[in-house]
Amino acid sequence: MAADFQTPEFREYPAVPNKLVPDATAHLSPFVAKPDHNEKLGFPGELVDNWHDKAIEKMGDLLGKYRGLQVFLDACVKCGSCTDKCHYFQGTSDPKNMPVARQDLLRSVYRRHFTFAGKYFPKLVGARELDREVLDEWYSYFHQCSQCRRCSVFCPYGIDTAEISMAAREILDTVGYGQKYCNEILGKVQTVGNNLGLPGPALKATMAEFEEEMEDDTGLPIKLPIDVQGADVLLITPSADFFAEPHIDGLMGYAKVFHEAGINWTLSSYAAEAANFSMFIGSYSNMKTVAERIRTAALDLGVKRIMVGECGHAWRVAYSFWNTVAGVGSGAAEDDEYGQKLQKQLDHRYPIPQHICEFTHGLLQEGKLRLDPAANDHRTVTFHDSCNVARASRMGDKPGGQFDIPRALLKAACNNYVDMDPDTIREVTYCCGGGGGLLTDDLMEIRVKGALPRMEALKDVMQNQGVTNMAAICAICKAQFAKVMPYFDIPMDTILSTHQIVGDALVLTGSTQETALDGGDDSSEKTEEAAEATE
Amino acid sequence: MAGLFYAALFYFATAFFVGGLAYKIYKYAKTPAPLKIPTTPAPTTQSGVVARMAREVVFFESLFKGNKWIWLFGWMFHVGLALVLLRHLRYFMDPIPGVIVFIQPFGMYAGFAMAIGLLGLWGRRFFVERIRYISNPSDHLMLALLVAIGGSGLMMKFGAHTDIVAVKNFVLGLMTFSLQPLPTDPLLLIHLALVAVLMIIFPISKLLHAPGVFFSPTRNQVDNPRERRHVAPWAAELDKS
Ligand code: HEM
Ligand code: SF4
Ligand code: SF4
Numbered sequence: 001m002a003a004d005f006q007t008p009e010f011r012e013y014p015a016v017p018n019k020l021v022p023d024a025t026a027h028l029s030p031f032v033a034k035p036d037h038n039e040k041l042g043f044p045g046e047l048v049d050n051w052h053d054k055a056i057e058k059m060g061d062l063l064g065k066y067r068g069l070q071v072f073l074d075a076c077v078k079c080g081s082c083t084d085k086c087h088y089f090q091g092t093s094d095p096k097n098m099p100v101a102r103q104d105l106l107r108s109v110y111r112r113h114f115t116f117a118g119k120y121f122p123k124l125v126g127a128r129e130l131d132r133e134v135l136d137e138w139y140s141y142f143h144q145c146s147q148c149r150r151c152s153v154f155c156p157y158g159i160d161t162a163e164i165s166m167a168a169r170e171i172l173d174t175v176g177y178g179q180k181y182c183n184e185i186l187g188k189v190q191t192v193g194n195n196l197g198l199p200g201p202a203l204k205a206t207m208a209e210f211e212e213e214m215e216d217d218t219g220l221p222i223k224l225p226i227d228v229q230g231a232d233v234l235l236i237t238p239s240a241d242f243f244a245e246p247h248i249d250g251l252m253g254y255a256k257v258f259h260e261a262g263i264n265w266t267l268s269s270y271a272a273e274a275a276n277f278s279m280f281i282g283s284y285s286n287m288k289t290v291a292e293r294i295r296t297a298a299l300d301l302g303v304k305r306i307m308v309g310e311c312g313h314a315w316r317v318a319y320s321f322w323n324t325v326a327g328v329g330s331g332a333a334e335d336d337e338y339g340q341k342l343q344k345q346l347d348h349r350y351p352i353p354q355h356i357c358e359f360t361h362g363l364l365q366e367g368k369l370r371l372d373p374a375a376n377d378h379r380t381v382t383f384h385d386s387c388n389v390a391r392a393s394r395m396g397d398k399p400g401g402q403f404d405i406p407r408a409l410l411k412a413a414c415n416n417y418v419d420m421d422p423d424t425i426r427e428v429t430y431c432c433g434g435g436g437g438l439l440t441d442d443l444m445e446i447r448v449k450g451a452l453p454r455m456e457a458l459k460d461v462m463q464n465q466g467v468t469n470m471a472a473i474c475a476i477c478k479a480q481f482a483k484v485m486p487y488f489d490i491p492m493d494t495i496l497s498t499h500q501i502v503g504d505a506l507v508l509t510g511s512t513q514e515t516a517l518d519g520g521d522d523s524s525e526k527t528e529e530a531a532e533a534t535e
Numbered sequence: 536m537a538g539l540f541y542a543a544l545f546y547f548a549t550a551f552f553v554g555g556l557a558y559k560i561y562k563y564a565k566t567p568a569p570l571k572i573p574t575t576p577a578p579t580t581q582s583g584v585v586a587r588m589a590r591e592v593v594f595f596e597s598l599f600k601g602n603k604w605i606w607l608f609g610w611m612f613h614v615g616l617a618l619v620l621l622r623h624l625r626y627f628m629d630p631i632p633g634v635i636v637f638i639q640p641f642g643m644y645a646g647f648a649m650a651i652g653l654l655g656l657w658g659r660r661f662f663v664e665r666i667r668y669i670s671n672p673s674d675h676l677m678l679a680l681l682v683a684i685g686g687s688g689l690m691m692k693f694g695a696h697t698d699i700v701a702v703k704n705f706v707l708g709l710m711t712f713s714l715q716p717l718p719t720d721p722l723l724l725i726h727l728a729l730v731a732v733l734m735i736i737f738p739i740s741k742l743l744h745a746p747g748v749f750f751s752p753t754r755n756q757v758d759n760p761r762e763r764r765h766v767a768p769w770a771a772e773l774d775k776s
Contacts, residue, residue, distance in 0.1 A: 017665060019664065020664055020665065020668060064566060065566070065567065065569065066566070066567075066568070066569065067563060067567060067568040067750060067752060068568055068572060068752045068753070070562065070563065070566050071563055071747045071750050071751050071752075072751075074559075074743045074747055075741070075743055075744040075751070076741060077674075077741045077744050078666070078669050078671070078674050079602075079609065079656075080602065080605060080659065080663065080665060080666040081597075081598050081601030081602045081605055082601065083665040083666065083669065084665065095665070095668045098665060098668070100669050101668065101669055104669065115739065116739045117673070117739055117740060121673075123672065124671065124676070125672075125673045125740075126671035126672075126673075149574060152574045152753055153574060153597065153600065153601075154597055154598070154600055154601030154602070155597055155598075156591065156595050156597050156601075156609075156744075156748070157591075157744055157747055157751050157754070158574055158591075158597065158751045158752075158753035158754040159751070159753075160572065160574065160753050163572065284569065284570075284770065284773075288773060319761060320570065320571045320572070320760045321570055321571070323760050323761060323763075323765070324569070324570060324571065324760065324764065324766055325770075327764060327774075329760065329761050329762075329764060330761060330763075330764075331762050331764050332764040333764065336764060336766075338774040338775075339764045339766075351761055352761060353761070390575070391575055392572070393575060394575055394576065394758055397579075399575065399576035399577060399578065399579060400576040402575070402576070403576075427575075427576060
C-alpha cells in the first residue's frame with residue numbers, strides 16, 4: 001500500500017494505554033472549504049479579518065443556547081477516565097487526541113474569556129488567548145474527532161467531546177474557516193437533494209438497472225420505486241446505497257423485504273439522502289434545512305410512514321433530531337402548528353421514523369419472512385455496532401434494542417454468527433475511524449490510524465473463530481472499512497451490508513430460490529398464487 | 536481579634552459560596568438543551584432517569600466503567616468527605632440529632648478514607664503520564680487544599696486537640712449574629728481559613744462538577760425523541776420562518 005505514513009502495528013495488549021507522542025498528528029488538517037462552499041451554507045467565504053472577536057462572540061452565543069456546552073466546559077475535573085478511550089488516541093498516541101485534551105483546546109479559551117479564574121489567573125487554570133496558532137490547532141484536532149461519543153460513556157458527568165467538537169466546528173464555520181468535505185457536500189444536498197449531486201433522472205436509471213439485476217437473480221419483478229404519489233412508506237436512505245459497494249447490496253436487501261411484505265413504498269428524488277452532515281459541523285439551522293426536505297417530500301407524496309436505511313449518523317439525526325427540527329415524529333403539542341401539519345398525516349401506530357432493521361425484525365417476528373440461513377453457510381459473520389446507532393439512538397422499545405435487533409436479524413439469516421471482544425462492541429463499540437465528517441481522502445492517515453482498535457478486534461475473530469465477514473448498518477462505516485481494511489491485510493470485501501446478508505437468506509415467495517428449496521412444480525404454483533394474493 | 540477576622544471571613548465566604556452557586560445553577564437551569572442527546576442506551580422514562588442519575592451520583596457508575604483506580608480513590612474521597620461533612624453538623628446544631636451522633640465514629644474513619652483517596656488521586660497526577668499531561672497547576676492546588684484541610688482536621692482530632700466546645704460556641708454565634716471568642720490554636724486557624732478558601736473557589740472552579748452533573752443532558756434526558764416533539768424556545772422561532 002503506497003502511503004506516506006505507517007499503518008499502526010497491531011498491539012500485543014490493546015488494553016495497555018499508549019506512551020504519549022506529543023504532536024504525532026499535529027500535521028493533519030483536512031482541506032479548507034472554498035468560498036463558494038461556505039457561502040452556500042450562510043458562512044463567510046474566507047477567514048474574516050476580525051476572526052478573533054467573532055469567534056469569541058460565537059462561543060458566547062453557543063454557551064447561551066446549549067446547556068450541554070456550558071456544563072461540559074465547567075464540570076470536567078480532569079479525572080482522566082476518558083484519556084485512553086479514543087480510537088484516535090490509541091492509533092496515534094498524540095496526547096491531544098485524548099478526549100479531555102481535545103476539549104481543553106476549546107476549554108482553555110473558554111476559561112480565558114468567560115471565567116473569573118481564567119481572566120485573572122490564566123496560567124493557574126491553563127487558560128489561553130485565542131491566537132492564530134490556537135485556531136489552526138482547533139481546525140486540526142477537531143477534525144480528528146469522529147464525534148463517536150465513546151468518551152462520554154466513561155465520563156462521570158457524561159461530558160461528550162462530540163458536542164465540544166461540533167461547537168468548535170460551528171465557531172470555525174462562523175469565522176469562515178470551514179472544512180471542504182462537509183461543506184461542499186452540504187451544498188449539494190441542499191441544492192440537488194443528495195450528497196452525490198445525483199439528479200432525479202440519473203437516479204431512476206440506476207434503480208432500473210438494479211431492478212433488472214434482482215429480476216435476473218430471483219425471477220421476480222422486485223421494484224425500487226421513486227416518487228410514487230400516495231405510497232404508504234417513504235424510505236430515506238443514504239445516497240451511498242445508490243452507487244457504492246457493499247451499500248448497493250443492502251439497498252437490494254431492503255427492496256426484497258418490502259416486496260415480500262407487499263408494502264407500497266417509495267424513494268423520493270427530492271429527498272434522496274438520509275445523511276445530514278450538518279450534525280458534524282454543529283449547525284442547527286443547516287440540519288433543519290436539510291431535514292425539512294424530508295418533511296416536504298413526505299407532505300408532497302402523502303405517505304403514512306417514514307423509514308430510514310442503513311446509516312449511522314443519519315439514524316441519529318432521524319431518531320433523535322428529526323422530530324425536533326422538522327416535526328418528523330409523534331407527540332407534537334396541540335398548539336404546535338408546524339409539528340401538527342405533518343403529524344396529522346402520519347400513522348402513529350408505527351414508530352416514526354422507523355429503522356429498516358426495526359421493520360424487518362418486526363416482519364420476522366410476525367412470521368412474515370422466510371429465511372434460509374443455509375444460504376449464508378459460506379460465511380461466518382460478526383457485527384460492527386456503529387457509534388451513532390449504539391450511543392446516540394435506539395431501535396425497538398427497549399434501551400439496547402439497537403444492539404439486539406441487528407444481531408437478531410443476522411442470527412436469523414446465518415448459522416455462523418460470532419461477536420467480537422466485548423470491550424469493542426455494543427455500548428463501548430469503537431468507531432470505524434471515518435465518521436464525523438472525516439471520510440475524505442485528505443484525512444486518510446487519521447482514518448487508518450483510528451481504525452486500529454476495530455481492526456484488531458476483527459482480526460482476532462478472523463484468526464481465532466473463522467470469521468469471514470463483518471456486517472454493518474452504516475454507509476460511512478462500510479465505505480471506510482472497504483478503504484482501510486487493505487492497510488491491515490484484511491480483504492476489502494470482508495465488509496457487508498446487514499440487509500445484504502438478510503436479502504441473501506430471504507426466500508421470496510415465487511422466486512427461483514424457493515423453487516430450488518421446495519422442489520416440484522406444485523409448490524411453486526401454490527406460491528405464485530400466494531404472491532398474487534399479497535399484491 | 537482573630538474571632539472578628541474569622542467571623543468576617545466566614546460571612547463573606549458563605550455569601551460568595553451561596554450566591555455564586557445559585558448564579559451558576561440558575562444559569563444551567565435557564566440555558567436550554569435544544570436537542571435530545573442522552574448517551575444511549577438511556578432510560579425511556581423519567582423515573583429511569585432519576586435512577587440513572589442516582590447511580591452516577593452515589594456510585595459513580597460511568598467512572599467505574601472507565602477506570603477502576605480512579606473510581607476507587609475518587610469514591611473513597613467523596614464518601615469520606617460526605618461523612619466528614621455530616622459529622623461536622625454537630626458544630627452547627629444544638630441539640631445534636633440522633634443520626635449525627637450515630638455517625639460520629641464512622642466520620643472519624645471517613646477522615647482517613649478521604650485522605651487516602653486524595654493522596655491516591657494526587658499520586659496519579661504525578662505518576663500516570665496521561666493524567667500528568669492533562670493536569671493544570673490548579674488541579675494540584677485543589678488537591679493540596681483538600682489534603683491540607685483534611686490533614687489539619689485529623690491532626691486536631693488525633694494530635695493537638697482544640698477546645699471544640701468553644702469552637703461550637705463560635706459557630707453557633709456566627710449563626711445568630713452574636714460574636715463569640717474563637718480558640719487561637721494555629722491548627723484550627725489554618726483549618727478554618729482553608730475551608731473558607733474552599734468555599735470561595737467552589738463556584739468559580741471545577742468543583743462545579745457537583746451541581747453540573749445534575750444538569751448534564753447526556754445523563755439527565757429521557758430517551759423519547761420519537762414519542763415527543765422536543766423544541767427549545769430559541770429553536771421554535773425557526774419553525775415560523
Ligand atoms: C453531587 C456531588 C458530587 C459528585 C457526584 C462528585 C463526583 C465526582 C467524581 C465522579 C469525580 C471524579 C473522580 C475523582 O477524581 O475523584 C470527582 C472529582 C472531584 N471532586 Fe467531586 N463530586 C461531588 C461533590 C464534590 C464536593 C462537594 C467537593 C468539594 C470539595 C468535591 C471535590 C472534588 C475534587 C477536588 C475532585 C477532583 C479530584 C482530583 O483532582 O483528582 N466533589 N467528583
Ligand atoms: S467523540 Fe470519539 S473521536 Fe471524539 S474524542 Fe470522544 S472518543 Fe475520540
Ligand atoms: S472523564 Fe470527564 S471529567 Fe474526567 S477528564 Fe474526561 S472529560 Fe474530564
